[in-house]
Amino acid sequence: MVLGHSEMPRWGCNFIYMFHMPLFFILSGYCFKEKYLENVGTFIKHRLKGLYWPFVKLSLLFLILHNIFYRLHIYSSIYGYRGHGIAPLTLHEFKDSFWCIITAMQSNPQLLGGYWFLRELLFSSILSLVLIKILPSIQQNKYCRHASVSWLIVACLIMSALMSKFGLALPV
Incomplete structure:
Protein backbone atom coordinates (compact mmCIF):
# COMPACT_ATOMS: atom_id res chain seq x y z
CA MET A 1 0.00 0.00 0.00
CA PHE A 32 -10.40 -10.54 13.70
CA LYS A 33 -10.20 -12.70 16.82
CA GLU A 34 -11.85 -16.11 16.57
CA LYS A 35 -13.49 -15.72 19.99
CA TYR A 36 -15.71 -12.97 18.55
CA LEU A 37 -17.16 -15.44 16.07
CA GLU A 38 -18.94 -17.25 18.87
CA ASN A 39 -20.80 -14.20 20.14
CA VAL A 40 -22.02 -11.88 17.39
CA GLY A 41 -23.21 -9.30 19.93
CA THR A 42 -19.75 -9.03 21.48
CA PHE A 43 -18.14 -8.66 18.08
CA ILE A 44 -20.50 -5.89 16.98
CA LYS A 45 -20.18 -4.18 20.38
CA HIS A 46 -16.38 -4.15 20.06
CA ARG A 47 -16.57 -2.83 16.50
CA LEU A 48 -18.98 -0.07 17.48
CA LYS A 49 -16.81 0.84 20.46
CA GLY A 50 -13.58 0.79 18.46
CA LEU A 51 -14.71 2.23 15.10
CA TYR A 52 -18.12 3.92 15.26
CA TRP A 53 -17.74 5.76 18.54
CA PRO A 54 -14.29 7.32 17.81
CA PHE A 55 -15.52 8.42 14.38
CA VAL A 56 -18.64 10.02 15.83
CA LYS A 57 -16.78 11.72 18.69
CA LEU A 58 -14.13 13.25 16.45
CA SER A 59 -16.59 14.22 13.72
CA LEU A 60 -18.91 15.92 16.20
CA LEU A 61 -15.99 17.72 17.83
CA PHE A 62 -14.85 19.06 14.47
CA LEU A 63 -18.43 19.91 13.54
CA ILE A 64 -18.81 21.94 16.75
CA LEU A 65 -15.48 23.67 16.10
CA HIS A 66 -16.16 24.29 12.39
CA ASN A 67 -17.19 27.94 12.64
CA ILE A 68 -14.47 28.64 15.21
CA PHE A 69 -11.88 27.19 12.82
CA TYR A 70 -13.30 29.40 10.09
CA ARG A 71 -13.01 32.53 12.23
CA LEU A 72 -9.44 31.58 13.20
CA HIS A 73 -8.63 31.12 9.48
CA ILE A 74 -7.83 27.44 9.91
CA TYR A 75 -10.64 26.86 7.42
CA SER A 76 -10.76 29.21 4.47
CA SER A 77 -13.34 30.23 1.91
CA ILE A 78 -10.53 30.32 -0.67
CA TYR A 79 -8.61 27.13 0.09
CA GLY A 80 -10.34 23.99 1.17
CA TYR A 81 -11.08 20.35 0.84
CA ARG A 82 -10.78 19.03 -2.74
CA GLY A 83 -10.35 22.52 -4.12
CA HIS A 84 -13.58 23.87 -2.65
CA GLY A 85 -13.52 26.69 -0.16
CA ILE A 86 -15.16 26.16 3.20
CA ALA A 87 -17.81 28.54 4.51
CA PRO A 88 -19.26 28.89 8.00
CA LEU A 89 -22.14 26.51 8.68
CA THR A 90 -25.68 27.72 9.11
CA LEU A 91 -27.84 26.15 11.81
CA HIS A 92 -29.64 24.08 9.16
CA GLU A 93 -26.33 22.81 7.71
CA PHE A 94 -25.12 22.04 11.23
CA LYS A 95 -28.23 19.94 11.95
CA ASP A 96 -27.93 18.10 8.62
CA SER A 97 -24.26 17.37 9.24
CA PHE A 98 -25.01 16.21 12.78
CA TRP A 99 -27.58 13.65 11.60
CA CYS A 100 -25.34 12.48 8.75
CA ILE A 101 -22.57 11.80 11.25
CA ILE A 102 -24.82 9.93 13.69
CA THR A 103 -26.87 7.88 11.23
CA ALA A 104 -24.64 7.29 8.20
CA MET A 105 -21.13 7.96 9.53
CA GLN A 106 -20.75 10.57 6.81
CA SER A 107 -18.62 13.53 7.64
CA ASN A 108 -16.29 15.71 5.64
CA PRO A 109 -14.44 18.04 7.97
CA GLN A 110 -11.30 19.24 6.31
CA LEU A 111 -9.08 18.09 9.17
CA LEU A 112 -10.60 14.58 9.39
CA GLY A 113 -9.98 13.50 5.81
CA GLY A 114 -8.12 10.36 6.83
CA TYR A 115 -10.92 9.00 8.97
CA TRP A 116 -13.08 7.80 6.07
CA PHE A 117 -11.65 4.32 6.57
CA LEU A 118 -13.31 3.87 9.99
CA ARG A 119 -16.76 3.62 8.39
CA GLU A 120 -15.52 1.32 5.66
CA LEU A 121 -13.65 -0.91 8.10
CA LEU A 122 -16.71 -1.16 10.36
CA PHE A 123 -18.97 -2.27 7.52
CA SER A 124 -16.42 -4.59 5.94
CA SER A 125 -15.66 -6.34 9.24
CA ILE A 126 -19.37 -6.84 9.91
CA LEU A 127 -19.76 -8.13 6.34
CA SER A 128 -16.92 -10.58 6.97
CA LEU A 129 -18.65 -11.79 10.12
CA VAL A 130 -21.92 -12.26 8.23
CA LEU A 131 -20.16 -14.20 5.47
CA ILE A 132 -18.51 -16.49 7.99
CA LYS A 133 -21.81 -17.05 9.82
CA ILE A 134 -23.74 -17.67 6.59
Whole structure:
Protein backbone atom coordinates (compact mmCIF):
# COMPACT_ATOMS: atom_id res chain seq x y z
CA MET A 1 0.00 0.00 0.00
CA VAL A 2 2.85 2.35 0.75
CA LEU A 3 4.17 1.99 -2.80
CA GLY A 4 1.00 3.58 -4.17
CA HIS A 5 1.81 6.77 -2.24
CA SER A 6 5.42 6.91 -3.38
CA GLU A 7 6.91 8.32 -6.56
CA MET A 8 6.55 5.15 -8.58
CA PRO A 9 5.46 5.10 -12.24
CA ARG A 10 1.80 5.89 -12.91
CA TRP A 11 1.07 2.39 -14.23
CA GLY A 12 2.30 0.94 -10.92
CA CYS A 13 0.10 3.29 -8.89
CA ASN A 14 -2.91 2.44 -11.06
CA PHE A 15 -2.28 -1.27 -10.59
CA ILE A 16 -1.92 -0.98 -6.81
CA TYR A 17 -4.95 1.31 -6.50
CA MET A 18 -7.09 -1.34 -8.21
CA PHE A 19 -6.96 -3.60 -5.17
CA HIS A 20 -5.00 -2.26 -2.22
CA MET A 21 -7.85 -0.89 -0.10
CA PRO A 22 -10.33 -3.72 -0.75
CA LEU A 23 -7.55 -6.17 0.07
CA PHE A 24 -6.73 -4.28 3.27
CA PHE A 25 -10.35 -4.36 4.41
CA ILE A 26 -10.87 -8.00 3.52
CA LEU A 27 -7.75 -9.00 5.42
CA SER A 28 -8.74 -6.82 8.37
CA GLY A 29 -12.11 -8.53 8.56
CA TYR A 30 -10.49 -11.91 8.08
CA CYS A 31 -8.01 -11.36 10.91
CA PHE A 32 -10.40 -10.54 13.70
CA LYS A 33 -10.20 -12.70 16.82
CA GLU A 34 -11.85 -16.11 16.57
CA LYS A 35 -13.49 -15.72 19.99
CA TYR A 36 -15.71 -12.97 18.55
CA LEU A 37 -17.16 -15.44 16.07
CA GLU A 38 -18.94 -17.25 18.87
CA ASN A 39 -20.80 -14.20 20.14
CA VAL A 40 -22.02 -11.88 17.39
CA GLY A 41 -23.21 -9.30 19.93
CA THR A 42 -19.75 -9.03 21.48
CA PHE A 43 -18.14 -8.66 18.08
CA ILE A 44 -20.50 -5.89 16.98
CA LYS A 45 -20.18 -4.18 20.38
CA HIS A 46 -16.38 -4.15 20.06
CA ARG A 47 -16.57 -2.83 16.50
CA LEU A 48 -18.98 -0.07 17.48
CA LYS A 49 -16.81 0.84 20.46
CA GLY A 50 -13.58 0.79 18.46
CA LEU A 51 -14.71 2.23 15.10
CA TYR A 52 -18.12 3.92 15.26
CA TRP A 53 -17.74 5.76 18.54
CA PRO A 54 -14.29 7.32 17.81
CA PHE A 55 -15.52 8.42 14.38
CA VAL A 56 -18.64 10.02 15.83
CA LYS A 57 -16.78 11.72 18.69
CA LEU A 58 -14.13 13.25 16.45
CA SER A 59 -16.59 14.22 13.72
CA LEU A 60 -18.91 15.92 16.20
CA LEU A 61 -15.99 17.72 17.83
CA PHE A 62 -14.85 19.06 14.47
CA LEU A 63 -18.43 19.91 13.54
CA ILE A 64 -18.81 21.94 16.75
CA LEU A 65 -15.48 23.67 16.10
CA HIS A 66 -16.16 24.29 12.39
CA ASN A 67 -17.19 27.94 12.64
CA ILE A 68 -14.47 28.64 15.21
CA PHE A 69 -11.88 27.19 12.82
CA TYR A 70 -13.30 29.40 10.09
CA ARG A 71 -13.01 32.53 12.23
CA LEU A 72 -9.44 31.58 13.20
CA HIS A 73 -8.63 31.12 9.48
CA ILE A 74 -7.83 27.44 9.91
CA TYR A 75 -10.64 26.86 7.42
CA SER A 76 -10.76 29.21 4.47
CA SER A 77 -13.34 30.23 1.91
CA ILE A 78 -10.53 30.32 -0.67
CA TYR A 79 -8.61 27.13 0.09
CA GLY A 80 -10.34 23.99 1.17
CA TYR A 81 -11.08 20.35 0.84
CA ARG A 82 -10.78 19.03 -2.74
CA GLY A 83 -10.35 22.52 -4.12
CA HIS A 84 -13.58 23.87 -2.65
CA GLY A 85 -13.52 26.69 -0.16
CA ILE A 86 -15.16 26.16 3.20
CA ALA A 87 -17.81 28.54 4.51
CA PRO A 88 -19.26 28.89 8.00
CA LEU A 89 -22.14 26.51 8.68
CA THR A 90 -25.68 27.72 9.11
CA LEU A 91 -27.84 26.15 11.81
CA HIS A 92 -29.64 24.08 9.16
CA GLU A 93 -26.33 22.81 7.71
CA PHE A 94 -25.12 22.04 11.23
CA LYS A 95 -28.23 19.94 11.95
CA ASP A 96 -27.93 18.10 8.62
CA SER A 97 -24.26 17.37 9.24
CA PHE A 98 -25.01 16.21 12.78
CA TRP A 99 -27.58 13.65 11.60
CA CYS A 100 -25.34 12.48 8.75
CA ILE A 101 -22.57 11.80 11.25
CA ILE A 102 -24.82 9.93 13.69
CA THR A 103 -26.87 7.88 11.23
CA ALA A 104 -24.64 7.29 8.20
CA MET A 105 -21.13 7.96 9.53
CA GLN A 106 -20.75 10.57 6.81
CA SER A 107 -18.62 13.53 7.64
CA ASN A 108 -16.29 15.71 5.64
CA PRO A 109 -14.44 18.04 7.97
CA GLN A 110 -11.30 19.24 6.31
CA LEU A 111 -9.08 18.09 9.17
CA LEU A 112 -10.60 14.58 9.39
CA GLY A 113 -9.98 13.50 5.81
CA GLY A 114 -8.12 10.36 6.83
CA TYR A 115 -10.92 9.00 8.97
CA TRP A 116 -13.08 7.80 6.07
CA PHE A 117 -11.65 4.32 6.57
CA LEU A 118 -13.31 3.87 9.99
CA ARG A 119 -16.76 3.62 8.39
CA GLU A 120 -15.52 1.32 5.66
CA LEU A 121 -13.65 -0.91 8.10
CA LEU A 122 -16.71 -1.16 10.36
CA PHE A 123 -18.97 -2.27 7.52
CA SER A 124 -16.42 -4.59 5.94
CA SER A 125 -15.66 -6.34 9.24
CA ILE A 126 -19.37 -6.84 9.91
CA LEU A 127 -19.76 -8.13 6.34
CA SER A 128 -16.92 -10.58 6.97
CA LEU A 129 -18.65 -11.79 10.12
CA VAL A 130 -21.92 -12.26 8.23
CA LEU A 131 -20.16 -14.20 5.47
CA ILE A 132 -18.51 -16.49 7.99
CA LYS A 133 -21.81 -17.05 9.82
CA ILE A 134 -23.74 -17.67 6.59
CA LEU A 135 -21.20 -20.12 5.25
CA PRO A 136 -20.58 -22.49 8.18
CA SER A 137 -18.34 -24.76 6.12
CA ILE A 138 -15.85 -21.92 5.89
CA GLN A 139 -15.76 -21.65 9.66
CA GLN A 140 -15.19 -25.39 10.18
CA ASN A 141 -12.60 -26.08 7.50
CA LYS A 142 -9.44 -23.97 7.66
CA TYR A 143 -8.38 -24.82 4.08
CA CYS A 144 -11.81 -23.99 2.73
CA ARG A 145 -11.65 -20.64 4.56
CA HIS A 146 -8.30 -19.77 2.97
CA ALA A 147 -9.58 -20.76 -0.47
CA SER A 148 -12.74 -18.69 0.03
CA VAL A 149 -10.74 -15.63 1.07
CA SER A 150 -8.48 -16.11 -1.95
CA TRP A 151 -11.49 -16.27 -4.27
CA LEU A 152 -12.97 -13.21 -2.61
CA ILE A 153 -9.74 -11.30 -3.20
CA VAL A 154 -9.69 -12.38 -6.85
CA ALA A 155 -13.35 -11.35 -7.20
CA CYS A 156 -12.53 -7.91 -5.74
CA LEU A 157 -9.64 -7.52 -8.18
CA ILE A 158 -11.85 -8.41 -11.14
CA MET A 159 -14.66 -6.15 -9.94
CA SER A 160 -12.20 -3.30 -9.38
CA ALA A 161 -10.70 -3.72 -12.85
CA LEU A 162 -14.13 -3.78 -14.49
CA MET A 163 -15.31 -0.75 -12.54
CA SER A 164 -12.15 1.11 -13.48
CA LYS A 165 -12.49 0.16 -17.15
CA PHE A 166 -16.11 1.30 -17.36
CA GLY A 167 -15.70 4.35 -15.10
CA LEU A 168 -18.08 3.08 -12.42
CA ALA A 169 -17.95 3.97 -8.73
CA LEU A 170 -19.72 2.68 -5.65
CA PRO A 171 -22.18 5.10 -4.06
CA VAL A 172 -20.90 6.91 -0.98
